[in-house]
Amino acid sequence: MSESYEQSYLYRLRHSAAHLMAQAVTELYPGAKLAIGPPIENGFYYDIDFPEPLKEEDLPKIEAKMKELSKLDQRIERTEVSRVEAKALILDDSIPSMGGAVAEYKLQLLDAIPAGETISFYNQQRTDREGKLHRFLDLCRGPHVDTTKEIKNYKLMSLAGAYWRGDVKNKQLTRIYGTAFETPEELEAHLHMLEEAAKRDHRKLGKELGLFMFSARVGTGLPLWLPKGATLRMVMTDFLQKEQVKRGYEPVVTPQIASIRLYEKSGHIITFKDKLFPFMEDEEKETYILKPMNCPFHIEIYQSQMRSYRELPVRYAEFGTVHRYEQSGEVTGILRARGFTQDDAHLFVRPDQLLEEFIGVVELTKVVLQKLGLTDFKVRVGTKDPNSDKYVGHDDNWALATKAIEDACKQMGMEYFISPGDAAFYGPKLDLIIKDALGRDWQMGTVQVDYNLPERFELEYTGEDSKPHRPIMIHRAPFGSLERMIGLLTEQYAGAFPFWLSPVQISVLAIADRHNDAAMALADKLRDVIYDTRNLRVTVDDRRETLGKKIREAQLQKTPYMLILGDRGLEEGTIGVRSREDGDLGEMTVEEFLDSLGA
RNA sequence: GCCGGCGUAGCUCAGUGGUAGAGCGGCUGUUUUGUAAACAGCGGGUCGCGGGUUCGAGUCCUGUCGCCGGCUCCA
Structure with missing residues (x-):
């Protein structure tokens, strides 16, 4: 306030x-x-x-x-x-x-x-x-x-x-x-x-726009992604993937479950135990858990070979799906689900690289927010609550990590507020906080400095001095999770996603049956056009309905462009273009339309 | 998990103890349509689920599941 x-x-x-x-x-x-x-x-x-x-x-x-x-x-x-x-x-x-x-x-x-x-x-x-x-x-x-x-x-x-x-x-x-x-x-x-x-509520729009659904038979907080929602996810992951490749991230893929021993080693089993789904036990009495976090897997990969100071920073990225047993009253559509996918990555860095890498990550996060059109966010630096015992690690490491975060913020001229008690159990973090349609705050992107997991797993790299040194980890997720980010974007845009994100970008509306073949051909032609890393996403409405009805439904589905194809277009080689926002834009050729998109 | 609220057709909702309804969607037929809903007909329901009260329960009571608001917790 x-x-x-x-x-x-x-x-x-x-x-x-x-x-x-x-x-x-x-x-x-x-x-x-x-x-x-x-x-x-x-x-x-x-x-x-x-x-x-x-x-x-x-x-x-x-x-x-x-x-x-x-x-x-x-x-x-x-x-x-x-x-x-x-x-x-x-x-x-x-x-x-x-x-x-x-x-x-x-x-x-x-x-x-x-x-x-x-x-x-x-x-x-x-x-x-x-x-x-x-x-x-x-x-x-x-x-x-x-x-x-x-x-x-x-x-x-x-x-x-x-x-x-x-x-x-x-x-x-x-x-x-x-x-x-x-x-x-x-x-x-x-x-x-x-x-x-309430009309912008992502749960209402998610259903109306066919993005995702829930089923009581599947379970609380476990979303099913429908074709349009799944497309939205792919557009977003493509975009981030591309940004990450530019910045030296490497992809990794890890399993959904792991032996409980992995999480005993990481310490998650103590701090996270009431968030875990029930354990699984195999015939040899080995206990497995459904993964609540990706970090220990990436650590295993780091540790699988000797590391030289020359190869750091190592940056492993994974769209990692995790499951957390959130209390029943806490689940809120896809903003707070029990199964969700983090746009996760872990950076293993030398102490002398920490500040630069941290700034790089925050800059990537800013690029992501800008691309998504999210301008209204707060930056929270979550620090250790001195009165709580839920944290692991030495106090001096906590102090170092907290200082690194604050230094980075200052160096970037970023306004932030400190929130004691909002750290991860392994280290302090910088979080982006965004409000939903109903005014509730949500933690989105996060960047966390961690001295503790490297300690627990005894991570090392060989330094210039030929001696073993301990790397520092940065955990980061610019979206936070795909679920939460898509839920929030849905509310921000009231379902009218910007063109590059829209699951359906263009709907070709055939006026009468005799135009259906031409409509299909037009759609195929457009689908060959690459726009912003992916092919244009085009549907055809060839139902026996009036144009008015087809337009109405495309508008309600928030389709950015409707291309109207009838006798006039077939004779003159043009299409009627209608935009979601500005209505009828008149007749133009396909080329003129594509030019107007910048495609 | 806790406090409170809500569950009726695929969707949005009406139905206040006495024969389960509407609009949209779906299906069939007619209409071949130029910028936000053509017309007609037909289907469609263990009223979330279980127990109870009552001659009789969608309606009252109770348990349970799911969802919603909030608390706590979190990406």
């Missing part, structure tokens, strides 16, 4: 809307324990521990209560207190939102406030018809709007479970999400935007 947002009226308004909701909840559900309720990017939430589980059908009731409370024009007042006074207020049984019975989370929050920091409460109160005073008091840093009357344009969106302080070991609270705006028009526009975003 931007600093300007955090200082905006809207931010305060949403924060106050969260309080208003909490006030409504404490009045409707005595015994509900308030935890935490901040504004967020598109609204606000409040985490509450309810005595009885809350249902979605309860939300309108809470909304109605909020409306009633909002109208009362309650002043929202700040008071600053000492820690002792704060504790007394939190435990004050005379205030409905406070008191010993519901103080559990607020007391913990109070304890978490560092000594010396101001402790403040916000109060809003009303007097009912019988003259009874109802207070709503909340421990809160603020700031807030002046009166509840300002909170008019809001909507409660959804319910979710959320662990107290984000830790699975803690109790799961009920989170109510809502949104609020300054004007009814803005609220309406936001809701409309959400509807529009």
Whole structure:
């Protein structure tokens, strides 16, 4: 969230809307324990521990209560207190939102406030018809709007479970999400935007455009790629393959399963064990696992012979399909599948080559993003969380690797942010983060520096001094995975892929039966044309349908060009060209059309 | 995995305890068509699956599977 947002009226308004909701909840559900309720990017939430589980059908009731409370024009007042006074207020049984019975989370929050920091409460109160005073008091840093009357344009969106302080070991609270705006028009526009975003959802478009499918009989998170989706994958892998060849990468191919011993050696078995599909055992009691990562295989290849300092860097690339047993609730179409293909490569480099190679990889990643038309991304440097024990390797290597990443970013003038705890278990990494249609962040491309696997596998090369030295590994995947990248591109382009990526680039529409042969011949001619590494991808619509219908369906399939062939064209040697974006472009010869493509 | 929601025809959806529906798609026939849906007819369903309540369940209860939103986790 931007600093300007955090200082905006809207931010305060949403924060106050969260309080208003909490006030409504404490009045409707005595015994509900308030935890935490901040504004967020598109609204606000409040985490509450309810005595009885809350249902979605309860939300309108809470909304109605909020409306009633909002109208009362309650002043929202700040008071600053000492820690002792704060504790007394939190435990004050005379205030409905406070008191010993519901103080559990607020007391913990109070304890978490560092000594010396101001402790403040916000109060809003009303007097009912019988003259009874109802207070709503909340421990809160603020700031807030002046009166509840300002909170008019809001909507409660959804319910979710959320662990107290984000830790699975803690109790799961009920989170109510809502949104609020300054004007009814803005609220309406936001809701409309959400509807529009849903139309771009890759799962919806993937089905409509025939890219991929899922089957309950195949299993959760295991996509089946349909011809058009499979074509899209090939176009993308061709493109990257070509870029990699230019940069000295060599292809390798490795199996889908491996003995568990390989992963014991790599350390994956410990850090990755709950992500693995169930093990397989053969008659000799050898245990195999379905591979969750490609790196150990590439390491085996590196290690299969003596390496000289002269041949480094070695760069092994593979579109490697891996399987990870993601928790059922985490699977999201092809953005988060259980089987997916990484555009993986591992670089084995000398220490003196690390920075240059790292920069080379980041540059390749930038080339890839540019070609794909992805301009809106964040660069995250994931570092070790000092409080976690999930990492392997020595601290000084971690420090070296982290420094290499930051140096590379600085040298390239790339803006980045540090995110402690987002490192791989074997080393720090640089990730590209892109938002999907629904505004969720996804990690796409990744570049990781690794001193640890070379250590574990005792990788070596012979140096100029004839002595053994240890290489450093760079793990990298510019797309991240084909699945996630295609899912994201589908949403970015709302299914209307740029010409070079479109699974079907041109559809030849025959006007009547008598034009079918000529349409086929035209398609064959176009298929001979090489465009951007591959032959043009052309289909023919020779069904007995009206032209209007054929055009409509080609438009809905987001086909970049429709070529219309009828009597006129046969007589004059031209075709009617229609583009997905600009409609009818008029008659032209095939050559003129190809020229316009730059083919 | 956890909290909440949703599963009706290939697709999108209607059906609020009393005989399972529409549009699109499919098939058949007619139409031979010039820039976003020709016309007619015909098929098509154990209402995700199992158990229960009821004279009677797509509808209520329960279990289970799948999907969706979120949390946690991740390419």
